[in-house]
Amino acid sequence: MHEPVMSFDHVSKHYRGGTVAVEDFHLDIADGEFVSIVGPSGCGKSTLLKLIMGLEPLTGGRIEYRAQARKESAMTGMVFQQPLLLPWNTVLDNVLVPSTLQGRAQRRRDEGRARELLDMLGLTDFAGSHPYELSGGMQQRVGIARALLHDPRILLMDEPFGALDAMTRDQLTLDLLEIWERDRKTVVFITHSISEAVLLSDRVVVMTPRPGRVGDVVDITLPRPRTLDVVSTAAFGEYTRRIRSVLDNAEVVTAP
Amino acid sequence: MTAPSPHSPPPGRTLTVRREAGDTVNRRRLSDLPGWLLSSTTVLILLTIWEVSVRTFDVSVILFPAPTRIVEALVEGFTQGPFLRHTWVTLQEIIYGFGIAVVAGLLVAVWVSSSRLAEKIVLPIVVVLQTVPKVALAPLFLVWFGFGIESKILTTALIAFFPILVNATLGFNSTSGDQVNMMRSFGATRLQILTRLRLPTAVPSIIAGLDVAVVLSVIGAIVAEFVGSQAGLGYLIIASNTSLDVATMFAALVVLSVIGLVLHYAVVLGGRRLAFWSEENRARSVAN
Ligand SMILES: Nc1ncnc2c1ncn2[C@@H]1O[C@H](COP(=O)(O)OP(=O)(O)OP(=O)(O)O)[C@@H](O)[C@H]1O
Ligand SMILES: [Mg+2]
Numbered sequence: 446m447h448e449p450v451m452s453f454d455h456v457s458k459h460y461r462g463g464t465v466a467v468e469d470f471h472l473d474i475a476d477g478e479f480v481s482i483v484g485p486s487g488c489g490k491s492t493l494l495k496l497i498m499g500l501e502p503l504t505g506g507r508i509e510y511r512a513q514a515r516k517e518s519a520m521t522g523m524v525f526q527q528p529l530l531l532p533w534n535t536v537l538d539n540v541l542v543p544s545t546l547q548g549r550a551q552r553r554r555d556e557g558r559a560r561e562l563l564d565m566l567g568l569t570d571f572a573g574s575h576p577y578e579l580s581g582g583m584q585q586r587v588g589i590a591r592a593l594l595h596d597p598r599i600l601l602m603d604e605p606f607g608a609l610d611a612m613t614r615d616q617l618t619l620d621l622l623e624i625w626e627r628d629r630k631t632v633v634f635i636t637h638s639i640s641e642a643v644l645l646s647d648r649v650v651v652m653t654p655r656p657g658r659v660g661d662v663v664d665i666t667l668p669r670p671r672t673l674d675v676v677s678t679a680a681f682g683e684y685t686r687r688i689r690s691v692l693d694n695a696e697v698v699t700a701p
Numbered sequence: 702m703t704a705p706s707p708h709s710p711p712p713g714r715t716l717t718v719r720r721e722a723g724d725t726v727n728r729r730r731l732s733d734l735p736g737w738l739l740s741s742t743t744v745l746i747l748l749t750i751w752e753v754s755v756r757t758f759d760v761s762v763i764l765f766p767a768p769t770r771i772v773e774a775l776v777e778g779f780t781q782g783p784f785l786r787h788t789w790v791t792l793q794e795i796i797y798g799f800g801i802a803v804v805a806g807l808l809v810a811v812w813v814s815s816s817r818l819a820e821k822i823v824l825p826i827v828v829v830l831q832t833v834p835k836v837a838l839a840p841l842f843l844v845w846f847g848f849g850i851e852s853k854i855l856t857t858a859l860i861a862f863f864p865i866l867v868n869a870t871l872g873f874n875s876t877s878g879d880q881v882n883m884m885r886s887f888g889a890t891r892l893q894i895l896t897r898l899r900l901p902t903a904v905p906s907i908i909a910g911l912d913v914a915v916v917l918s919v920i921g922a923i924v925a926e927f928v929g930s931q932a933g934l935g936y937l938i939i940a941s942n943t944s945l946d947v948a949t950m951f952a953a954l955v956v957l958s959v960i961g962l963v964l965h966y967a968v969v970l971g972g973r974r975l976a977f978w979s980e981e982n983r984a985r986s987v988a989n
Contacts, residue, residue, distance in 0.1 A: 495882070498886050500885055519888075532979070533901050542887055543887040543888065546888055546897070547888070577978060591887075
């Protein structure tokens with residue numbers, strides 16, 4: 446592996462009140478790698494992203510990442526489980542939130558790019574609409590466009606499709622694959638869905654139940670570019686089986 | 702007794718329901734008419750009954766003047782009498798008092814909701830003060846600030862301050878932690894989170910507070926004038942009461958109601974424009 450762009454060095458996070466969310470988490474991520482993190486609910490996946498973003502302080506270890514960017518907030522783009530749009534803003538203004546925070550001039554400069562992103566995500570006609578006029582899937586697309594606005598090298602996604610129905614979910618997964626194929630960003634993708642993880646990723650990190658550690662790391666060597674057809678191949682089934690068995694075993698081991 | 706077998710048909714004949722187009726005649730109902738038409742018609746009918754009864758039973762003008770007498774007093778009061786001057790005085794008291802309450806209420810709300818220390822110190826005090834009947838302080842303000850407009854403005858401001866503070870604080874604190882994290886992940890500063898997230902999120906709540914406060918402002922100004930004043934609609938009511946000019950009293954009441962209504966609708970309509978995105982307002986626009 447090349448020099449990693451993001452490394453977790455024995456990271457731990459103990460919340461006040463005693464919850465040990467993450468313990469001794471160790472992982473290196475290479476540039477342009479698509480890494481998924483799966484694990485049982487409450488094992489500290491969201492916590493991991495909050496630690497990366499500096500939204501919560503670490504209680505042990507070190508996280509380091511580097512990327513070409515104008516400023517720190519433009520290194521990473523974050524997509525959340527909920528769209529988290531500002532209801533009083535139009536779709537275009539929501540995509541431009543990261544620019545607006547840097548002043549009017551930046552906003553003006555980025556408006557063209559925001560419109561391009563909306564085109565790419567099939568939202569051209571909704572630039573002037575408000576979030577409440579959009580379906581859940583469309584709102585999530587706006588959230589993705591917002592995260593892509595500054596063209597960050599690192600994309601962090603916390604169960605971005607978790608709240609969507611199966612069909613919308615498949616569509617957005619394919620869209621994400623296509624976006625990633627274009628410029629191969631480094632992606633940390635959190636999900637509950639094993640097949641989603643296998644379909645998208647170069648590597649799948651399976652976390653143990655709380656406290657979350659790295660249970661197993663599965664390299665996915667399915668050929669790219671991938672389509673939904675890959676789901677029905679034997680190799681795909683083998684990967685999902687393997688990840689599921691790691692998850693199941695981990696649960697048995699830690700059960701009291 | 703044997704339990705009925707689940708497969709045996711229930712007793713009775715076979716019934717058939719058939720529905721076809723044009724079955725029910727669309728009867729026009731009174732309740733289909735617009736609300737404003739219905740309520741204003743009702744008011745007109747009540748006024749007519751009032752007018753007719755006062756005339757037929759020859760009720761003394763001192764006890765209960767007919768609506769036409771009140772309108773007369775109103776017109777006369779504005780064209781020849783002192784109504785304009787008194788209305789202007791009261792309006793100033795309401796607007797200045799309300800304005801002070803808005804600024805102070807919002808500032809304290811921002812302060813309380815952005816510092817945990819301030820919240821712990823101030824909120825319990827507010828809760829206690831809220832139960833104090835603020836109008837009871839009007840006589841004290843009279844002693845402190847004199848018979849002029851100042852004591853009325855302060856009484857009004859004090860009364861209107863609390864609903865604004867309480868509702869605005871509630872609004873500022875209703876921002877979800879996820880939204881804050883979203884803004885922070887895109888590099889927002891504390892000030893930006895306040896102005897671009899917490900403040901807009903609080904708007905529907907603030908509007909609700911303003912609506913309560915604006916009605917209380919009218920009450921505050923009048924009560925303060927009752928306590929001691931030389932001008933204003935409250936003064937006019939007391940003065941005409943003493944001279945048994947009940948028609949003028951009613952006329953002043955009408956002016957006060959109009960002021961209250963206009964201010965209330967200004968807040969509500971302005972609020973709907975500002976908070977067009979809130980669930981509550983959208984529910985309303987669907988219902989209309
Ligand atoms: N701010 C907090 N304070 C205290 N405990 C917290 C906090 N945030 C999360 N936790 C706890 O840390 C643990 C991990 O939470 P986290 O949200 O990271 O889980 P997760 O893996 O994302 O779960 P899910 O898959 O359900 O989203 C949970 O037990 C949770 O209760
Ligand atoms: Mg989570």
